[in-house]
Amino acid sequence: MTATILDGKAFAATIRAKVADGVATLKSEHGITPGLAVVLVGDDPASQVYVRSKNKMTAEAGMASFEHRLDADTSEDALLAIIRKLNDDPQVHGILVQLPLPDHLDSDLVINAIDPAKDVDGFHISNVGRLGTGQKSMVPCTPLGCLMMLRDHHGSLSGMEVAVIGRSNIVGKPMAQLLLNDSCTVTICHSKTRYLPGVVRRADIVVAAVGRAEMVTGDWLKPGATLIDVGINRIPDGDKTRLVGDADFASCVEVAGAITPVPGGVGPMTIACLLANTLTACCRANNLPEPEGLTP
Numbered sequence: 001m002t003a004t005i006l007d008g009k010a011f012a013a014t015i016r017a018k019v020a021d022g023v024a025t026l027k028s029e030h031g032i033t034p035g036l037a038v039v040l041v042g043d044d045p046a047s048q049v050y051v052r053s054k055n056k057m058t059a060e061a062g063m064a065s066f067e068h069r070l071d072a073d074t075s076e077d078a079l080l081a082i083i084r085k086l087n088d089d090p091q092v093h094g095i096l097v098q099l100p101l102p103d104h105l106d107s108d109l110v111i112n113a114i115d116p117a118k119d120v121d122g123f124h125i126s127n128v129g130r131l132g133t134g135q136k137s138m139v140p141c142t143p144l145g146c147l148m149m150l151r152d153h154h155g156s157l158s159g160m161e162v163a164v165i166g167r168s169n170i171v172g173k174p175m176a177q178l179l180l181n182d183s184c185t186v187t188i189c190h191s192k193t194r195y196l197p198g199v200v201r202r203a204d205i206v207v208a209a210v211g212r213a214e215m216v217t218g219d220w221l222k223p224g225a226t227l228i229d230v231g232i233n234r235i236p237d238g239d240k241t242r243l244v245g246d247a248d249f250a251s252c253v254e255v256a257g258a259i260t261p262v263p264g265g266v267g268p269m270t271i272a273c274l275l276a277n278t279l280t281a282c283c284r285a286n287n288l289p290e291p292e293g294l295t296p
Contacts, residue, residue: 145269218251
């Protein structure tokens with residue numbers, strides 16, 4: 001058996017096209033332009049690359065892009081003042097504070113200062129609680145992208161058994177909640193899980209989001225299972241390095257029924273879903289119908 005490769009790059013392009021169509025409709029029929037504000041504190045190279053990509057794709061979707069680049073020693077009060085200003089700005093429908101923040105800043109405090117309706121990362125405690133109780137919320141982008149890919153491949157997920165490897169607030173926990181809301185039977189696995197391979201082998205769907213390079217191997221999988229690899233790890237490769245996921249692709253592709261590659265799998269979906277969340281937030285703010293196929 002050789003698995004079907006789930007092409008996240010192509011699927012993300014489809015999502016971005018839907019977003020662009022939705023933005024064009026808002027502009028032509030209602031005179032409204034969705035706006036996304038990104039706040040970057042410090043000069044972390046990976047964050048800078050990511051923010052540039054976000055700004056580029058925001059513009060390509062026809063949205064307004066607002067960028068705030070702050071020095072690494074920016075005070076907490078100054079950062080919170082900018083967030084308050086963005087909360088009150090009617091042209092801004094989505095606010096994203098790029099993580100990680102410098103050590104002297106309290107990430108939880110900063111995230112929870114964002115208006116929950118503009119929290120397009122879905123990290124605000126109010127959105128976490130709403131998601132956990134099945135209410136309408138802003139949903140974290142990476143888990144939302146994974147859910148979209150799973151629905152596209154399987155159709156209904158009802159009754160499927162899922163192993164989520166990883167319990168982070170950014171991926172593992174919201175991923176599990178989204179799958180529960182889709183009537184899956186979900187096991188959250190972590191570093192203390194006893195006989196992890198045996199637990200994973202029961203699953204029809206495996207979501208690997210633990211941050212350990214090539215940890216999941218083919219003998220962990222039920223034949224025909226779908227493997228969503230969220231991991232992005234850089235490992236040595238001769239004189240250079242290369243990106244790999246949390247799964248050993250070579251062994252898993254021979255057992256799985258479908259698998260996401262790294263790179264080119266889940267990664268492209270994250271920014272696509274950020275744009276989708278911004279469009280959704282704009283529609284909600286203006287009491288307009290939400291775009292179809294872009295929310296849970």
